[in-house]
Amino acid sequence: MSHGIPAALSRFFAFPEAGVSREPESWPRGFLAAGVAAGIKASGGKDVMVLANRGPRFEAAGVYTSNRFAAAPVQWSRQALSDGQARLIVANSGGANACTGPEGFADTHATAEHAAAEAGVSAADVAVASTGLIGERLPLERLLAGVDGALGAAREDSVLEAAEAIMTTDSVPKRAEVPLPGGARIVGIAKGAGMLAPALATMLVFITTDAELSGGELDAALVRACAVSFDHADADGCMSTNDTVLLASSGAAGPVDTHAFTEALTALCQDLAYQLIDDAEGARHTAAVTVAGAASLADARETARAICRSNLVKTAIFGEDPNWGRILSAAGTSSAAFAPERVSVSINGVEVCRGGGLGEDRSLVDLSAREVEIVVDLNEGEASATILTSDLTHDYVHENSAYSS
Amino acid sequence: MSHGIPAALSRFFAFPEAGVSREPESWPRGFLAAGVAAGIKASGGKDVMVLANRGPRFEAAGVYTSNRFAAAPVQWSRQALSDGQARLIVANSGGANACTGPEGFADTHATAEHAAAEAGVSAADVAVASTGLIGERLPLERLLAGVDGALGAAREDSVLEAAEAIMTTDSVPKRAEVPLPGGARIVGIAKGAGMLAPALATMLVFITTDAELSGGELDAALVRACAVSFDHADADGCMSTNDTVLLASSGAAGPVDTHAFTEALTALCQDLAYQLIDDAEGARHTAAVTVAGAASLADARETARAICRSNLVKTAIFGEDPNWGRILSAAGTSSAAFAPERVSVSINGVEVCRGGGLGEDRSLVDLSAREVEIVVDLNEGEASATILTSDLTHDYVHENSAYSS
Numbered sequence: 001m002s003h004g005i006p007a008a009l010s011r012f013f014a015f016p017e018a019g020v021s022r023e024p025e026s027w028p029r030g031f032l033a034a035g036v037a038a039g040i041k042a043s044g045g046k047d048v049m050v051l052a053n054r055g056p057r058f059e060a061a062g063v064y065t066s067n068r069f070a071a072a073p074v075q076w077s078r079q080a081l082s083d084g085q086a087r088l089i090v091a092n093s094g095g096a097n098a099c100t101g102p103e104g105f106a107d108t109h110a111t112a113e114h115a116a117a118e119a120g121v122s123a124a125d126v127a128v129a130s131t132g133l134i135g136e137r138l139p140l141e142r143l144l145a146g147v148d149g150a151l152g153a154a155r156e157d158s159v160l161e162a163a164e165a166i167m168t169t170d171s172v173p174k175r176a177e178v179p180l181p182g183g184a185r186i187v188g189i190a191k192g193a194g195m196l197a198p199a200l201a202t203m204l205v206f207i208t209t210d211a212e213l214s215g216g217e218l219d220a221a222l223v224r225a226c227a228v229s230f231d232h233a234d235a236d237g238c239m240s241t242n243d244t245v246l247l248a249s250s251g252a253a254g255p256v257d258t259h260a261f262t263e264a265l266t267a268l269c270q271d272l273a274y275q276l277i278d279d280a281e282g283a284r285h286t287a288a289v290t291v292a293g294a295a296s297l298a299d300a301r302e303t304a305r306a307i308c309r310s311n312l313v314k315t316a317i318f319g320e321d322p323n324w325g326r327i328l329s330a331a332g333t334s335s336a337a338f339a340p341e342r343v344s345v346s347i348n349g350v351e352v353c354r355g356g357g358l359g360e361d362r363s364l365v366d367l368s369a370r371e372v373e374i375v376v377d378l379n380e381g382e383a384s385a386t387i388l389t390s391d392l393t394h395d396y397v398h399e400n401s402a403y404s405s
Numbered sequence: 406m407s408h409g410i411p412a413a414l415s416r417f418f419a420f421p422e423a424g425v426s427r428e429p430e431s432w433p434r435g436f437l438a439a440g441v442a443a444g445i446k447a448s449g450g451k452d453v454m455v456l457a458n459r460g461p462r463f464e465a466a467g468v469y470t471s472n473r474f475a476a477a478p479v480q481w482s483r484q485a486l487s488d489g490q491a492r493l494i495v496a497n498s499g500g501a502n503a504c505t506g507p508e509g510f511a512d513t514h515a516t517a518e519h520a521a522a523e524a525g526v527s528a529a530d531v532a533v534a535s536t537g538l539i540g541e542r543l544p545l546e547r548l549l550a551g552v553d554g555a556l557g558a559a560r561e562d563s564v565l566e567a568a569e570a571i572m573t574t575d576s577v578p579k580r581a582e583v584p585l586p587g588g589a590r591i592v593g594i595a596k597g598a599g600m601l602a603p604a605l606a607t608m609l610v611f612i613t614t615d616a617e618l619s620g621g622e623l624d625a626a627l628v629r630a631c632a633v634s635f636d637h638a639d640a641d642g643c644m645s646t647n648d649t650v651l652l653a654s655s656g657a658a659g660p661v662d663t664h665a666f667t668e669a670l671t672a673l674c675q676d677l678a679y680q681l682i683d684d685a686e687g688a689r690h691t692a693a694v695t696v697a698g699a700a701s702l703a704d705a706r707e708t709a710r711a712i713c714r715s716n717l718v719k720t721a722i723f724g725e726d727p728n729w730g731r732i733l734s735a736a737g738t739s740s741a742a743f744a745p746e747r748v749s750v751s752i753n754g755v756e757v758c759r760g761g762g763l764g765e766d767r768s769l770v771d772l773s774a775r776e777v778e779i780v781v782d783l784n785e786g787e788a789s790a791t792i793l794t795s796d797l798t799h800d801y802v803h804e805n806s807a808y809s810s
Binding site: 066067068069070096098099100101102103104133134135136137241311312315316318319321323324325326328329331332333334338340341352353355356357358362392393394396397398400401402 | 506539745
C-alpha cells in the first residue's frame with residue numbers, strides 16, 4: 001500500500017487498496033485556494049486560508065463538534081451548509097472564536113459577508129472555520145485583510161500552503177489524496193495536534209473532490225467515513241469547540257460510483273486521522289487499541305475508548321512498559337458485556353494476559369518502535385473496533401502547560 | 406477548624422466543626438495493629454499490616470471498587486464481610502494480587518486462613534487487602550511470615566506504622582482521627598497517590614471506632630461518607646482494581662448517636678480524601694472544582710467530573726494558566742441541562758467567563774498558590790457538587806512512565 005500506514009495498523013483499518021498518497025500539490029478540478037500570513041498568529045506564520053469551489057456544481061457536506069460550546073464559526077457553517085451548498089471556505093488559525101458570545105458570532109458573520117462580497121457569491125454559501133485559543137476575540141481587521149489577500153492569490157497548486165495556514169501546534173502540514181475510477185480525485189487537508197478526541201478530534205479538515213455526487217450522497221459518504229476515521233482517533237480525550245470536517249464537490253469530473261467514492265473517502269479520512277494522531281502533541285508512540293470479540297460494536301468502542309483515555313495506559317506506553325494490568329483496569333470501567341475471566345490482552349503480538357490472568361512473560365514485549373498494537377479480546381462475540389491514540393509524554397505536559405492554546 | 410483544610414476548599418465540603426486531626430498515635434479501644442517489613446516491596450520498607458479488633462463487638466462494613474477486574478482480595482473481603490462481621494484485617498503493599506486468576510484467589514484465601522489460625526479466629530472474619538503492581542503473583546511465603554511477625558508485634562499505639570505499611574507511591578503516610586460525643590473516637594488510615602479516581606479512588610482505607618453501632622448503621626454511615634469524600638476525589642481518572650474502604654467497630658466505648666457518628670465519619674473521610682489528592686503523584690496543585698446552579702446533583706457531578714478529567718485543564722493548572730476555554734470545552738461534553746450562553750466560570754474568585762463569553766480579564770487570576778478553586782455556575786438550578794483533583798505535571802508522567810506500578 002502506498003499510504004505509508006504500518007501493516008500492523010492498516011489491517012485494523014481495513015484500508016482498501018486505494019492508493020492514498022500524502023503529497024498532493026494541486027486541488028481537484030474546480031478548486032482554487034491560498035494560504036497567507038495576516039498577522040493573527042504571533043509567530044507571523046500563515047494564518048488565513050480560502051478555498052473556493054468554481055463549480056460547475058457546489059454540493060457540500062459537513063460534520064461538526066458535538067461540544068455544547070460550539071464556536072461561532074461552527075454555528076455559522078452548520079447553518080450555511082444546511083442547504084447542502086457551499087462555494088467558499090474561509091479558515092483562520094491563531095484564534096478559535098469560541099466562547100466569545102454574540103460579538104464573536106458577529107465577527108464570523110462579518111467575515112462571511114466580507115468574503116462573499118469580494119468573491120461575488122452569497123454569504124450563505126460561505127463556510128467559516130477557526131482554530132486557536134478559546135475565549136478571545138479575533139483581530140477582525142487583520143482577518144478581513146487576509147481574506148482579501150488570499151482571494152487574490154488563490155490558485156490550483158496550493159494544497160501545501162493551504163494546509164500550512166490552518167496549523168496551530170501541528171509540527172507538520174497534513175494532506176492526502178486518493179484517485180477515483182474515471183479520473184476524478186479526492187484531496188484533503190487537516191490540522192490538529194491537541195484537544196484531539198472523537199466526535200470529533202480537535203481538527204479542521206477540508207476535503208475537495210471533482211467527482212459529481214448529490215448533496216445527500218456526499219453527506220452519507222462523509223458521515224460514514226468520519227465514523228471509522230476521525231471518530232476513532234483520540235489523542236487526549238479532550239473534545240474541541242471548533243471541530244469541523246467539510247467536504248465539497250465541484251462535479252467537474254462527472255459522476256462516479258457512490259460506493260467506490262465512499263471507500264476512497266474513508267481511506268483518505270483514515271490516512272488523515274493517522275497523520276493527526278501521529279503528530280499529537282508530544283507523542284512518541286502511536287497506538288492502535290483494538291477491542292475484539294465484543295458482543296456489539298458499541299461495546300467494542302466503549303471499551304477501546306476507556307483504554308485510550310487512561311493516563312496510566314498512556315504513560316506506560318511512553319515508558320515502553322507492557323503494563324497490561326493498567327489496560328485491564330481501564331477496560332474494567334466499561335459497561336460492555338464480558339466475563340473478566342475470559343478476557344485476553346496482547347501487546348505487539350505477545351499475549352501477556354490470558355483468561356483474565358497471567359499469560360506470556362511481559363518481558364517478551366518490545367515497545368521500542370513508534371507503532372504499538374494492543375488487542376483486547378473479550379471473547380464474547382464477533383464485533384471489534386480500533387481506536388488510534390498517542391502516548392502521554394513530558395512534551396505533552398510541557399506544550400500544554402507552558403502555552404495558552 | 407483544626408483539620409488543616411484551606412477555608413476556600415473546606416466551605417465546599419461543608420465540614421462540620423468536627424475537629425479532625427491528622428496525627429493520631431493510638432487506635433480506639435479494642436484495636437491493635439502493626440506494620441512490618443516482609444520483603445515484598447523491593448525498597449525494603451514496611452509492606453505488611455495487620456489490624457485486629459478485640460471487641461467486645463465485631464461489626465464491620467466495606468465499600469469496594471466497582472472495577473469489573475476486582476482483585477482477589479476484594480472478592481474475598483466482599484464475601485467475608487457479607488455477614489457484617491470482621492475481626493482482623495490483613496493488608497500488603499508491593500503487589501495488588503489483581504488479574505492473577507484462580508491462583509491469585511487461592512493466595513488470598515491462604516493468607517486469610519493462615520492469619521486466622523495464628524490469631525485464633527475464623528477465616529471468614531478476616532478481611533484482606535492488597536496494593537501494588539497488577540498481574541503478578543504475591544510472594545506468599547514472605548507475606549505469611551510478615552503476617553506472623555505483625556500479629557506478634559500488634560499493639561495500640563501503632564497508627565503511624567500501620568499507615569506506612571500500606572504506602573506505595575505515597576510520599577507521606579495518611580491518618581486522621583475525630584472525636585465523638587461521649588469519649589469514643591474514629592481513627593483511620595489511608596493510602597493512594599495514583600490510579601486515583603472515584604468509585605472509588607485507588608485507595609486502601611481502614612477506619613476503626615470504639616463506638617457501638619449495629620452492622621446496618623455502620624454500613625449506612627460508610628456509604629454516605631464515601632459518597633461525598635472518596636467518591637468526590639479524582640486524581641487521574643483511573644479506577645483501580647483494588648479499592649477498599651473498611652470500617653470496623655469494637656463497641657468498647659458504648660453506643661453513640663448515629664447522626665453524630667455519620668457526620669464525624671464524613672468529616673474524617675473528607676479529610677483523608679483531601680490528603681490523598683494533595684499527595685497525588687507529581688501534583689503541584691490541589692483543585693476544588695465546583696459545579697453550582699445545576700438542575701440536579703447528577704448533573705453537577707457529571708460536569709465537575711468531566712472538567713476534572715480533562716488533561717488540558719489539568720496541564721493548564723500546572724502551568725498556572727487561567728485557560729477557562731479548556732474548562733468550558735470540558736463542561737461542553739457533559740449531558741447536564743444548561744444553556745451555554747448562561748454559564749459562568751470563576752477561577753480563584755475571578756469571574757473570567759460570564760454568560761458563556763468573556764468576563765474579567767484572565768490576567769487577574771493568580772494561580773501560584775497550591776490550592777485552586779474553580780466554580781462553574783450553570784445557572785440552571787440549585788444543585789452543586791465539588792470534586793477534588795490534582796494537576797497533570799511532568800512528575801506524574803515521570804512516575805508513571807519510569808516505573809511499573
